[in-house]
Amino acid sequence: MGGLTFVDVCSGAGGLALGLEQAGFEPRLLLDDDEQAVSTLRANRPQWSVLHADLLDFDPSEHPVSYDVDLLAAGLPRVKSSATVGRADSRVEERLLEATVYLVHAIKPRAVLIDNVPGLAHSDEYQQFREFAHAELTHLGYKFSWFVLNAVDFGVPQNRRQGVLVAVERQRAGAFRPPMPTVKEPMTVGAALEASMASRGWKDAARWTTQADRPAPTLVGGSRNRGGADLGPTGAKNTWATMGVNAHTVGDVIPGPDFEWDPELGRDGMVKITVEQAALLQGFPETWEITGRKTARYRQVGQATPPPVGRALGRSVLAALNGEE
Structure with missing residues (x-):
């Protein structure tokens, strides 16, 4: 199986989408609510279908190209910190996380990938979201993994820890493995x-x-x-x-x-x-x-998912969807 497809929401500068493309996925639709990010995506990949839209307002029924895709990917804004708790930024991020999970109901991808701050995978601050995601995605027939990656382990010259959720259809979930480091020595x-x-x-x-x-x-x-x-x-x-x-x-x-x-x-x-x-x-x-x-x-x-991390994640998801143990 080749040429697997994906929808990418909150695409930003395209780091995650670029990495997924390098891993062998083909984008069906990307969307972001930031005009400059949309401009960046169109400047670099004029052949990509890029929508200037807010995820919270996105209706996939108006964009049927988003249906029947292999992967729903979301590199959501990394604005959560002790400095933003209680601010409007903090609640917007939570709503984007929830909206991504609700979008799974509509487009029914074969796998889901969400990348955000490392606390997403284990922090008490995100416990409520993890319980919400568990209930929703289990009901829809997915099994999933929470884990933390550091971009420096994938050839990126930066200590950048990322919390990742990967959910795969139950019948293929056993083949999924989180990506292993691709370099032995960090780049400076x-x-x-x-x-x-x-x-x-x-x-x-x-x-x-x-x-x-x-x-x-x-x-x-x-x-x-x-x-x-x-x-x-x-x-x-x-x-x-x-x-x-x-x-x-x-x-x-x-x-x-x-x-x-x-x-x-x-x-x-x-x-x-x-x-x-x-x-x-x-x-x-x-x-x-x-x-x-x-x-x-x-x-x-600064908000982007490093493309080498996106590529490593994409290859792991691709292997699972292709049934490669």
Whole structure:
């Protein structure tokens, strides 16, 4: 069996969809409520059917192409944190999780894949959703697995833990196995960005590469209700500082030959990561274009599922649907 199909909701910049495509799936329909994300998807894959719509308002009966697919995938926004509990962002995320499960009733895919924060798989904070998903999906004839993956185990130069739900039709569920790591040694920030940092003649690129000798902390895209782009909370910023990176902002351009890199001078002496470089740290190919203004572009990148993780998950689901033990 080949050419399996999928619907992807909350598609964002397309990280999960790209990974699934690389694994051998063919997209029937993608949707996102963010105009810039839709623009990104259409810029990179003009042949994909991309719908600008809110998942909470999506009616599959108006889009019959979404029926009879092999996989329903959802890389839902990663905005849940102690800082967002009680805010509107927090409840929206919960509603998107529930809406994805309800959508299973309508389109009846052979498998379901939901990717979100690591707490989705085990945290008390998500216990109510797990019970809801268990009741709904068991009733519909699925068996499922909860597990946590770290993107760094799949060649992504970033420590990024993800909580994953995979549900497969009961008769094929026994063949599903969570993906195993694809690399033995983690890729470092320096190794991932060395060529990029040197591309405009920056004389300290090689020296910086040596100092950037570890994977990146988790990139955080933030929500549309918050201000400018940065590389994450205080702990992440401190880790970036040890690599000589000013994580309090996102750079506009890669350093040129005149940039003096001296982290001892503070932020002004540190290098900044650009949106394009952040995309490389998420495992996107260099050719993947992120559209929009800087903050909107970085938000798309930070919210994305790294494509190598999507590819690994897709291959595991594909093996189960093809009955490969």
